Amino acid sequence: MAELQIREAIRAAMVEEMDRDENIFLMGEEVAEYNGAYKVSEGMRDRFGDRRVLDTPISENGFAGLGLGAAMNGLRPIIEFMTWNFAFVAIDQIINNAAKIRYMSGGQFSFPIVFRGPNGAAGQLAATHNTSVEALYSCFPGLKVISVSNPDDAKGLLKSAIRDDDPVVFLESEFMYGMRGEVSEAEDYTIPIGEARIAREGDAVTIIGHNKSYWRALEAAEMLEADGYAAEVIDPRTIRPFDWDTVIASVKKTNRCVVVDESNPFASVSSEIAFQIQAQAFDYLDAPVHRITARDTPAPYAKNLMEYYLPSTEDVYRACRAVMYLD
């Protein structure tokens, strides 16, 4: 096991895959000469040269589409968005082209492409720079959506995403790039897309959270442990396709569920999880599914408001106690 930051794990995944396959290239704003806005691609241009690590102008729609055409014509692009907020100007390429052209061509053209970058809350940047996009992209058949919470998953899942022949939206976090963790040193380490991870086993309540929300879930589980209850914590890791089997089996065991999701609540990932649980495990539920999400507002700037806006560990802990009818 090696201890890596998430940014290093992502870089290691890209470097290993680019060493293995000449058809992979990395393109985005500031990825080459500047070494990455968040230093994820540091050193990659020196290693692979200008041909395979390319800076772009600030033309997200243009270079997202360029990546898709390159994928149609035999390459395997990695397209970095400085953040997913800026991909809104490229959303036509991702939703109309990446997700649908394979279908409309009767399967003739496929899109082995990864769109990656940081997603979700990133501090006091106000509303335009704090959007969570996982539910949005998960709406579209044709796309796969991955959101990682730790270095090991980041490396293993990004390698799988790069190898996958379908377009993958890969969600990281500005806040988590510096987070350290053990990363498997197994040769050619990959984690299958579509498999959730049970991070902590328990029988009192199931807490589900991805990306930063996973850490809120884990902290709440620790607080519950102090109260004498064992919570089961699940990190879905892949949002589309979602690992329903793992979640449903867990809820059938614990009979209670709290979903933590940093997105705005309406039609969020938490909405779909709650729907599936009631549809597949209704008779097993001892309480309604609870969820803790961002407030139903744009993200505010003021420090205190931003704290109020986001799910807190305390919120999660209280929701767990509520579904366990403890208070």
Added chain:
Amino acid sequence: MSLKAKEVATQNGQPEASYDVIETKLTFRQYPGDRFSHESLGLSVEDVADIYRNMLLQRRFEERSAQMYGRQKIGGFLHLYIGQEAISTGSVYALKSGLDSAITAYRDHGLALALGMTSNECMAELFGRVDGCSKGKGGSMHFFSKEKGMFGGHGIVGAHIPVATGIAFAHMYKNDGGVCICYLGDGAVWQGSFHEALNLASLYKLPIVYVIENNQYAMGTAVDRASAETDLFKQCVSYAMPGSLVDGMDVFSVCQAMRDHVDMAREGQPSLVEIRTYRYRGHSMSDPGKYRTKEELEAKKNEDPILRLKSYLIQENLISNEDLDVLDMEVKAEVAASVTFADESPFPPPEAIYDHVYTQEDYPFLT
């Protein structure tokens, strides 16, 4: 100039000049009609007959599809290319089949047939059948053929222009010598995607030719109502690439221009070509075309690229009237057969709805 300097200049009775003038000389190429001949292009008599046959096939195919639309064999939108056939046929003549790539918007039947896709697979696609070129998943606006280098058929105005740029990027990256032609309408010029794509192509020196098929209208909006600068080829200036203006009613002008521009692309020089043309039918089947006058339409019909080539063939004694008749009959028969083929091809089975969403065979769809 500072206020003080201004006062001095005015006191001295000199004209006030607060700025310098930058003069630039811009040059563009023009390929007018009636300039080129099959001989100047080095085309054999068979080549010219082929070109004529292909344009005629597009025309007859679309006339038939309009008829089938009326009989409700075809659903959705149907955008006819009638009037623009010299562009598809003339430009594809500059491409190397099996190596080069082409991509266009939703007015795509003509390009598909020019690239050698069969009438059968095209008609079956219009009918929404399994033997269609997109297996009944794309319809009129989304014709694809990997084999023929046809990268679509795209329904969102301007969205395919960055994709085209990526196709060219892959040609460059793989160093396979291939080029891409990206066709777009006059209306698509005002999508940001066009501008982003041209800049990227020029920065990366991509092997691509962007072809604006200026048929004078975007739906009902005439070019001068949508474009502040109506010489669309001049957009090349901002992206430091060559630009040309071509008469799209003369297939030989298109052939020559596209040959030159495809050669440039093969040398790593992207470029922009505006080809002026005209669509004789409405924007789509539901458009009665009230935004233009009958006189305008009739005048343009006198320039019909197919009739023009036909008279050339006769005048130059390249083909006998009997042979022209035979050719006409063959094309009609091919199109008629494609209707039978399409009608006999089955509808996709219900399970097919889940096919081709993902390459992954066992994707767990929500049900």
